[in-house]
Amino acid sequence: MKGSESKKNDIISWEEYFMGVALLSSRRSKDPNTQVGACIVNKFKRIVGLGYNGFPDNIPDNDNKLPWGKSSEKDAEGYVQHKGLYVCHAEMNAIVNKLSVDITGCTMYTTLSPCNECAKLICQLRLGKVVYYERKTEDKEGKYKAAEKMFKEAGIEWV
Ligand SMILES: Nc1ccn([C@H]2C[C@H](O)[C@@H](COP(=O)(O)O)O2)c(=O)n1
Numbered sequence: 001m002k003g004s005e006s007k008k009n010d011i012i013s014w015e016e017y018f019m020g021v022a023l024l025s026s027r028r029s030k031d032p033n034t035q036v037g038a039c040i041v042n043k044f045k046r047i048v049g050l051g052y053n054g055f056p057d058n059i060p061d062n063d064n065k066l067p068w069g070k071s072s073e074k075d076a077e078g079y080v081q082h083k084g085l086y087v088c089h090a091e092m093n094a095i096v097n098k099l100s101v102d103i104t105g106c107t108m109y110t111t112l113s114p115c116n117e118c119a120k121l122i123c124q125l126r127l128g129k130v131v132y133y134e135r136k137t138e139d140k141e142g143k144y145k146a147a148e149k150m151f152k153e154a155g156i157e158w159v
């Protein structure tokens with residue numbers, strides 16, 4: 001009978017939805033090695049910030065002005081050819097790109113666990129929770145472990 005159909009129940013969860021958005025955002029990254037996406041969600045389940053890893057704004061990324069490699073060598077002008085000096089991380093971009101709202105207590109969904117620098121931003125802006133898809137295992141300098149320590153000490157849930 002018309003109008004008697006019941007609702008569709010096999011839908012994705014909120015967690016799957018927001019991490020799915022973070023994963024989709026990561027596909028905008030031009031990093032040839034690792035693409036990361038991040039999505040900030042408020043208590044009303046509204047997306048308030050999105051980001052992916054890339055070079056800073058207004059620097060053309062199609063004429064190799066900045067390096068995508070990880071060499072410790074300098075180029076002819078004396079610039080070290082390591083992308084880590086230049087790339088803005090997905091989490092940082094999600095925070096910088098956020099709408100004009102307070103993100104205190106918000107949840108960040110990120111496709112890769114945050115580094116110490118992004119963790120500092122997350123702590124300073126008092127986000128309440130970080131959900132990651134994949135944990136960064138290679139951590140020679142202890143950046144990712146330091147991030148975990150900061151989250152623990154600042155009482156930021158980390159799952
Ligand atoms: N939580 C993270 C971790 C890394 N990134 C970015 C920084 C680089 O563009 C790339 C990592 O490159 P790799 O060292 O794997 O060659 O991912 C990020 O945005 N967020």
Ligand SMILES: [Zn+2]
Nearest residue numbers: 089115117118
């Ligand atoms: Zn970072």
